[in-house]
Amino acid sequence: xxxxxxxxxxLLVLGLAVAPEAGAQGFDGRVGGFLPRMRDCGVxxxxxxxxxxxxxxxxxxxxxxNAFNGVYGGVEYNQVVMKNVELAVHYDYAxxxxxxxxxxxxxxxxxxxxxxxxxxxxAPLGISVRLVPTSKRARIAxxxxxxxxxxxxxxxxxxxxxxxxxxxxxxxxxxxxDDGVAFGAHAFGGLRxxxxxxxxxxxxxxxxxxxxxxxxxxxxxxxxxxxxIDLTGWTWTVGVHVRF
Numbered sequence: 001x002x003x004x005x006x007x008x009x010x011l012l013v014l015g016l017a018v019a020p021e022a023g024a025q026g027f028d029g030r031v032g033g034f035l036p037r038m039r040d041c042g043v044x045x046x047x048x049x050x051x052x053x054x055x056x057x058x059x060x061x062x063x064x065x066n067a068f069n070g071v072y073g074g075v076e077y078n079q080v081v082m083k084n085v086e087l088a089v090h091y092d093y094a095x096x097x098x099x100x101x102x103x104x105x106x107x108x109x110x111x112x113x114x115x116x117x118x119x120x121x122x123a124p125l126g127i128s129v130r131l132v133p134t135s136k137r138a139r140i141a142x143x144x145x146x147x148x149x150x151x152x153x154x155x156x157x158x159x160x161x162x163x164x165x166x167x168x169x170x171x172x173x174x175x176x177x178d179d180g181v182a183f184g185a186h187a188f189g190g191l192r193x194x195x196x197x198x199x200x201x202x203x204x205x206x207x208x209x210x211x212x213x214x215x216x217x218x219x220x221x222x223x224x225x226x227x228x229i230d231l232t233g234w235t236w237t238v239g240v241h242v243r244f
Contacts, residue, residue, distance in 0.1 A: 023080025024136075028202060030239030034072035034094040036120075037233045041065045051211060051230035053155070053218070057118065061100040068120050070096030072235050078130065086130040088147075092235075095121040105162055107171065114171060116159025122231055124149040124208070126186065141192040141200070149186060151210050151231055154179040155218070176217035182231055184210025192241055200241040207234055 040049035041058035042065065049055040057063060074092030081087045101113035128147030134140075158175040190204030210231040218227045 023082075024243050025080075026078045026086075026241055026243045028076040028078065028088075028090075028239055028241050029074075030076070030202065030204065030237040031071070031073040032235060032237030032239075034068075034070055034096075034122075035066075035234045035236075036068050037230065038065045038068065039230055039232070041067075051228045052225070053214065053227050053229045056227075060102060061116070061118070062103045063098055063100050063118070067098045067100075067118075068096045070094055070120075072237065074124075074237075084131060084133050086132060086145075088128045088130060089126070090128065091123065091125050093121075093123045094235075095119070102162065105169070108169075114160050114162065116157055116161060119156040119158075120153070121155075122151050122153040124151045124184070124186075126150070128186070128188070132192075136197075139194045141194065142190070143192065144187075144189045146185065146187040149184045149208065149210065151182045151184055151208075152179075153182060153212075153229065153231060155214070155229055178214045178216040178218045178229070180212060180215065182210045182212035182229070184208055184231065198243040200243075202237075202239045202241050204237050204239075205234065206237075208232060 038054040040051050040055035043049050043055050045055070045059055072092060072094040074090055076088050076090035078086045078088035097117055097119040099115065099117050101115045105114060106112060107114055126147050126149035128145050130143050130145035132141050132143045134142070154177065156175065156177050160171055160173055163170045163172060186206055186208045188204055188206035190202060192200040192202050194200040208231065211228055214227040214229050220226055
């Protein structure tokens with residue numbers, strides 16, 4: 001799967017590199033926030049969930065739907081391929097670590113909390129088509145677009161955990177990891193405000209769809225159960241666009 005993802009993204013980047021030089025090229029840098037939807041956070045365990053990772057996290061640990069909201073940033077190269085149409089390749093990154101504890105369990109010796117940390121990292125590598133329906137001389141240029149991504153992700157849990165298969169509920173230290181590549185798609189819209197012919201301030205909102213069955217340390221521990229990670233959510237960024 002990972003080799004297929006690398007092959008696909010290589011072809012996307014190659015396609016941009018050999019695109020006809022129909023117009024100006026540009027470079028963007030951006031920073032903002034990622035707000036994952038965590039759609040199953042708060043769903044009772046008696047109700048079957050689609051993205052079971054966050055259902056389990058929100059039931060076991062003292063977190064809520066905003067737990068993994070974090071800083072997001074990236075860079076982009078874009079090129080005009082026909083009138084009012086740009087093709088872009090971009091790489092972004094987001095990371096958030098949450099320090100938490102079991103919601104309904106305490107240490108049997110002193111009643112203290114049982115602490116652990118949860119970490120989500122993701123790095124989308126994608127390609128987009130952007131429609132900019134204004135002339136080169138426009139000072140304010142709205143745009144819309146969409147594209148596809150290969151999202152390189154890593155999810156970790158480390159700290160102290162309860163062995164729920166042990167009748168004594170033994171507490172032990174451990175570190176659980178799953179990483180891989182999830183394919184997805186995105187749609188976006190925004191605004192460029194040109195300060196001069198070749199430099200603009202950019203604001204953008206983007207919605208990303210992606211999810212994947214987990215493996216490694218998060219493989220199912222009972223028949224018929226699948227852990228899925230939900231990488232869907234909003235990003236809101238501000239940045240700069242340099243045209244050359």
